[in-house]
Amino acid sequence: MKLIGMLDSPYVRRVAISLQLLDLPFEHQPLSVFSAFDRFREINPVVKAPTLVCDDGTVLMDSTLILQYAEAVAPGRSLLPSEPRCLLRSLRVTGLALAACEKSVQIVYERKLRPEDARYQPWLERIGGQLLSAYDELEHEFASGWPDIDGGAIDQAALSTAVAWHFSRRMAADIVPEDRYPALAALSARAEALAAFRSAPFGDGMWRAAG
Numbered sequence: 001m002k003l004i005g006m007l008d009s010p011y012v013r014r015v016a017i018s019l020q021l022l023d024l025p026f027e028h029q030p031l032s033v034f035s036a037f038d039r040f041r042e043i044n045p046v047v048k049a050p051t052l053v054c055d056d057g058t059v060l061m062d063s064t065l066i067l068q069y070a071e072a073v074a075p076g077r078s079l080l081p082s083e084p085r086c087l088l089r090s091l092r093v094t095g096l097a098l099a100a101c102e103k104s105v106q107i108v109y110e111r112k113l114r115p116e117d118a119r120y121q122p123w124l125e126r127i128g129g130q131l132l133s134a135y136d137e138l139e140h141e142f143a144s145g146w147p148d149i150d151g152g153a154i155d156q157a158a159l160s161t162a163v164a165w166h167f168s169r170r171m172a173a174d175i176v177p178e179d180r181y182p183a184l185a186a187l188s189a190r191a192e193a194l195a196a197f198r199s200a201p202f203g204d205g206m207w208r209a210a211g
Contacts, residue, residue, distance in 0.1 A: 001026040004040065005033075005049030008203055010101040010167040011063040012050040014160050016200040016207045018067050021154070022074035026052075028207035064098070067156070079156040093141050093157035096134045100164040103131035108171050128175045131168065135181055138165075143183040149190050162191035166202055 003019065003026050005012035019026050031040045033049050044051040044059050052060040052069075060066050071078055081087050106127050110119060138161055149158055165188045168176045178185050191197050200207045 001055055002029060002053040003027070003207070004029045004031055004043055004051040004053065006030050006204055007200055007207065009049050010104070010163045013167075013200055013202060014163045015050045015052070015063050015066050015070075017159060017163065017196045018079060018156065019070055020196045020199065020209070021079060021159070022070050022077045024070055024074055030204065030206050032204075079154075079159065081155065089141075090155060090157040093138065094160050096138050096141075097157070097160035097164040100131055100134040100138070100168060101160075103127050103134065104164070104168045104172050104176075107131070107175065128172075131172070131175060135165075135168075135176060135184065139181045139183050142187055146187075149187070149194070154191060154194065154196075158187060158191065162188050162197070166192065170202060 001019075001024065003012070003016055005015075007013050007016065007030065016026075016028060029043075031043075031049075033040055033047050037047060040047045040049075040051075043053065044061060046061060048061040050061065050063055050066060052066045054060065054069070060069060067079075071080065081090055107124065110124055110127070142158075142161070146158060147153070147155065154162075161184065165176075165181075165184045169178065169188070199209060
């Protein structure tokens with residue numbers, strides 16, 4: 001399989017980390033949807049990151065759908081709990097993390113792509129409020145207890161939350177204060193120390209298999 005997209009995208013990064021933890025081999029092509037638009041379009045005409053080119057040539061997009069397929073073909077591994085109540089909580093937390101990703105990306109696009117004199121401050125304030133609401137909920141979840149990841153095991157909910165938090169702090173730190181969310185800051189620090197996270201560092205580099 002081939003994963004297309006930059007690791008400065010939280011969606012691409014969560015897929016790269018998840019595929020490794022699911023023990024699914026893949027190649028990474030760090031193409032930008034901006035600077036490499038034409039090259040990306042040759043692979044996926046929609047030019048959406050992440051894109052996954054499957055072994056049979058099928059092109060998938062959207063990180064959640066890609067990971068749904070990955071879970072189906074992973075060799076006896078899963079990042080999701082099987083017990084329904086645990087799964088329900090995991091899906092709720094993952095949804096909150098993805099909302100935080102979405103709002104963070106919207107803020108980045110608004111600040112970097114829209115001319116300053118065309119920015120609509122009430123819209124930025126609304127997005128920022130939604131982002132903080134997502135992190136308020138996530139802080140409550142992780143402060144009230146979540147399986148420890150220090151042993152190297154991490155589920156999709158914690159993985160996605162850690163990726164989202166790291167992205168927000170790198171790209172919108174003025175909106176997301178670290179001292180307001182100690183449980184999330186601690187989760188991120190532990191997650192970033194894991195081999196699967198280190199092999200897919202945030203930025204414009206290429207994923208490398210751990211070890």
